[in-house]
Amino acid sequence: MSAKPVTSVLRAFIMSVLPPVRKDRIISQLPKCFSKGATLHTEDGFNAKVKTACQEQRTGTVGFKISKVIVVGDLAVGKTCLINRFCKDVFDKNYKATIGVDFEMERFEVLGVPFSLQLWDTAGQERFKCIASTYYRGAQAIIIVFDLTDVASLHHTRQWLEDAMKENDPTSVLLFLVGTKKDLISPAQYSFNEQDAIKVAQEMKAEYWALSALSGENVREFFFRLASLTFEANVLAELEKSSSRRIGDVVKISNTTSNLYATSKKKQPNCCQ
Numbered sequence: 001m002s003a004k005p006v007t008s009v010l011r012a013f014i015m016s017v018l019p020p021v022r023k024d025r026i027i028s029q030l031p032k033c034f035s036k037g038a039t040l041h042t043e044d045g046f047n048a049k050v051k052t053a054c055q056e057q058r059t060g061t062v063g064f065k066i067s068k069v070i071v072v073g074d075l076a077v078g079k080t081c082l083i084n085r086f087c088k089d090v091f092d093k094n095y096k097a098t099i100g101v102d103f104e105m106e107r108f109e110v111l112g113v114p115f116s117l118q119l120w121d122t123a124g125q126e127r128f129k130c131i132a133s134t135y136y137r138g139a140q141a142i143i144i145v146f147d148l149t150d151v152a153s154l155h156h157t158r159q160w161l162e163d164a165m166k167e168n169d170p171t172s173v174l175l176f177l178v179g180t181k182k183d184l185i186s187p188a189q190y191s192f193n194e195q196d197a198i199k200v201a202q203e204m205k206a207e208y209w210a211l212s213a214l215s216g217e218n219v220r221e222f223f224f225r226l227a228s229l230t231f232e233a234n235v236l237a238e239l240e241k242s243s244s245r246r247i248g249d250v251v252k253i254s255n256t257t258s259n260l261y262a263t264s265k266k267k268q269p270n271c272c273q
Ligand SMILES: Nc1nc2c(ncn2[C@@H]2O[C@H](COP(=O)(O)OP(=O)(O)OP(=O)(O)O)[C@@H](O)[C@H]2O)c(=O)[nH]1
Pocket: 073, 074, 075, 076, 077, 078, 079, 080, 081, 082, 092, 093, 094, 095, 096, 097, 098, 099, 122, 123, 124, 125, 180, 181, 182, 183, 184, 211, 212, 213, 214, 215
């Protein structure tokens, strides 16, 4: 039996048990990057193969998969506030440390295909780090957060990335370096700090964003961009799988054809496998 009827039936079943995707979670165009100096995708629109596959309903299991996204960074940089601003549209000025991990689900519709993200909010406090790190594995995207008003938190992002990468495949995971609390910094100071942040993002091969959970500036734009790029990578992987199944051979293609950083990524050994 071919795979198509099975996936169609499964999709119909899942659609019937899940509530519909919220109207404000529908993505029909690729959202713009924040900075052309540090982006994962230089094209203006979605990959043409991805658009065609969505139109022809050839996205395989993508429509009922849940992509894992982990959020890491120093304590009190604003990870929880960032997730809460996007998922619940709330902001709490009182600091309540995350203990271990927490997670939120967000459902989108991208190019007409349902797509879910599971956002894992991890603890930045040292004493909870070993619990949190047990949840790093299997991420499709990693958000490394720093506080724009605290330069040390930017420097620590390299260590957060290194720890998260021990549990993940560097050839397929998408990286985002996110500076928070933009409302607390003057435009002049921001421009000065941005150069450093972009340099770190380029070294990491991450896409850079600056935002504020307090004002909401760039929060929705950032998550829409993340959802879109993760979706695109999933569809391309699905197309690669189905073409290799058809021709009986494995063809290696990069996650996003226009991924600036894709060619220089090398597979590193995973200590836990
Ligand atoms: N002004 C301002 N304050 C923020 C912003 N984001 C977070 N904060 C404040 O920063 C503090 C820490 O925020 P959290 O989101 O709890 O930090 P966290 O990174 O989740 O901290 P851990 O869970 O301990 O790792 C809180 O007092 C927030 O109100 C922001 O965009 N602007």
